[in-house]
Amino acid sequence: SPPMELNPNVTPALSSLxxxxxxxxxxxxxxxxxxxxxxxxxxxxxIERNRRAAMAxxxxxxxxxxxxxxxxxxxxxxxALGGSQRQAS
Numbered sequence: 529s530p531p532m533e534l535n536p537n538v539t540p541a542l543s544s545l546x547x548x549x550x551x552x553x554x555x556x557x558x559x560x561x562x563x564x565x566x567x568x569x570x571x572x573x574x575i576e577r578n579r580r581a582a583m584a585x586x587x588x589x590x591x592x593x594x595x596x597x598x599x600x601x602x603x604x605x606x607x608a609l610g611g612s613q614r615q616a617s
Contacts, residue, residue, distance in 0.1 A: 539578065542571040 532543035545567045551557045558564050 539571055539574045541567065541574045545571060 530543045531538040531546050532540060545558070545564070548556070548558055548567075549564070558567065
């Protein structure tokens with residue numbers, strides 16, 4: 529099974545690379561480490577885009593929840609990683 533089917537946190541680019549690297553026939557695998565490195569770079573970029581999007585969504589949700597509660601500037605907001613950040617007053 530492809531890694532992304534076993535773990536939904538695995539990006540399609542990384543899952544595809546792993547599956548290509550474990551092909552039975554060598555000619556079906558990536559041709560050289562430079563190809564693997566380039567594809568890893570693409571997978572890393574995809575992971576970073578997903579992380580930024582998730583953090584932006586969490587921040588927007590936290591700001592929405594703060595606004596709904598009537599809280600003003602200077603109160604703690606929770607960031608996407610579960611820590612807190614102090615807003616400037």
